[in-house]
Amino acid sequence: MTRSRLPxxxxxxxxxxxxxxxxxxxxxxxxRLAPENLAQPLEPxxxxxxxxxxxxAFAELYALHKRRIYSLCLRMVGNSGxxxxxxxxxxxxxxxxxxxFRGDSAFSTWLHRMAVNVVLMRLRKKGLxxxxxxxxxxxxxxxxxxxxFGAPDLSLAGAIDRMALERAVADLPAGYxxxxxxxxxxxxxxxxxxxxxxxxxxxxKSQLHKARLKLRDALRTYPRQEGRR
Amino acid sequence: xxxxxxxxxxxxxxxxxxxxxxxxxxxxxxPHYRSCPLCRALLADLEAIAEAxxxxxxxxxxxxxxxxxxxxxxxxxxxxxSRQ
Numbered sequence: 001m002t003r004s005r006l007p008x009x010x011x012x013x014x015x016x017x018x019x020x021x022x023x024x025x026x027x028x029x030x031x032r033l034a035p036e037n038l039a040q041p042l043e044p045x046x047x048x049x050x051x052x053x054x055x056x057a058f059a060e061l062y063a064l065h066k067r068r069i070y071s072l073c074l075r076m077v078g079n080s081g082x083x084x085x086x087x088x089x090x091x092x093x094x095x096x097x098x099x100x101f102r103g104d105s106a107f108s109t110w111l112h113r114m115a116v117n118v119v120l121m122r123l124r125k126k127g128l129x130x131x132x133x134x135x136x137x138x139x140x141x142x143x144x145x146x147x148x149f150g151a152p153d154l155s156l157a158g159a160i161d162r163m164a165l166e167r168a169v170a171d172l173p174a175g176y177x178x179x180x181x182x183x184x185x186x187x188x189x190x191x192x193x194x195x196x197x198x199x200x201x202x203x204x205k206s207q208l209h210k211a212r213l214k215l216r217d218a219l220r221t222y223p224r225q226e227g228r229r
Numbered sequence: 230x231x232x233x234x235x236x237x238x239x240x241x242x243x244x245x246x247x248x249x250x251x252x253x254x255x256x257x258x259x260p261h262y263r264s265c266p267l268c269r270a271l272l273a274d275l276e277a278i279a280e281a282x283x284x285x286x287x288x289x290x291x292x293x294x295x296x297x298x299x300x301x302x303x304x305x306x307x308x309x310x311s312r313q
Contacts, residue, residue, distance in 0.1 A: 058303075062296060070291035084295050091299050092306070160281040169282070184282040190251055205251030212275045219278070 047107055051099050058098070062091055065108065069115045075181040076119045078170040086122060090115040116182070116196060123174065160219060168218035176211035183208050237261045242268055250275070 046064075049057030069090050074083035093114055101110055169177060169185075182188045182196070183204070190204045197204070237245075242261040249256050256262050262269060 055303075059296070059300070062299065066291050066295070067288045070295070071287070071289045074289055084291060084298075087291055087295060088299050088302060092302055095303050095306075160277055162281075162287075165278070165281055166287075180282070184279050187283075201251075202248070205247040209247035209250060209275075212278050215278050216271075216274045 047101075051101065058095060061094070061098075065111055066091075068108070068112065072112065072115055072181075072186060073119055075169065075185060076116075076178055077122075077174075078172075078177060082122075086115070086119050089122075090118045093118060112186070116186075120196065123178070164219055165215070168215045171218060172211060172214060176207060176214060179204060179207040180211040180215070184212075239265060239268055243271070246272075 046057045046060045050061050066087070070083060070087045073086040073090070074080060077083055077086065090111075094111060097114070101107060169180065172180060178197070179193060182193050183190065188196070190201045190208075193199075193204045194201045237260075239261075242259070242265070246256075249259070256272060262272065
């Protein structure tokens, strides 16, 4: 996994998800004893305490990792209600299995992988065949490789709007979105994705390419659609 | 399909792209890329999308209620275990 794309695990200050800047923790403190209200010692200590069954320590682990896990789930399923449900399931899994963490990888990597598996399990239950992604999403006629892709004057380079990109990713078909999120956003390599999704490495590369092509089409279409409103 | 990379059509070149991109080859050195503005524009867009995805996708805050739900679910599991 490409570690450089992952945020640091420093517990404080909490990053402002909207601006990417740091913001004081006091901004959104809930009234009850929520994880944000707790002191934030270094994670190794918190981790050891949580493994020993300390509830406050587990709450702190949640506070440290909730954004990453929720964001991952949200991007993979494109639905906030389902993302909440999956985040809950991921942390329940964590609670059940935390004592088995032996430190062979970074805790954040371990938890991240656990959350990915929770999402994949859900998608499989919903009938998304991850093994036959290629067959299930064979491009329609206008997506075939023979198509001549847009003229240079329609190039997106340097003009990708964040909101448009988020919307385009959310609108991707589930299989495309899954691989795009895992590779381009979460930083997994093709061999890791192939292992997780039980597909070939070539399949992973092909799906990622198709996902990017669909995003390109979407990003070139959105402004024109909005202009007609 | 021709074996001469300089004589590839856009269709043939674009069919090769997933593998070329996925293996990290320097596509800018490919003869078709160097001679075709359409395929250069395509590659530039795909790179811009991948780069934008890395830089622009925000980390999203889950709703506060989620911790309450998780805490309740943990409590419920522990109660069930203690009764068994």
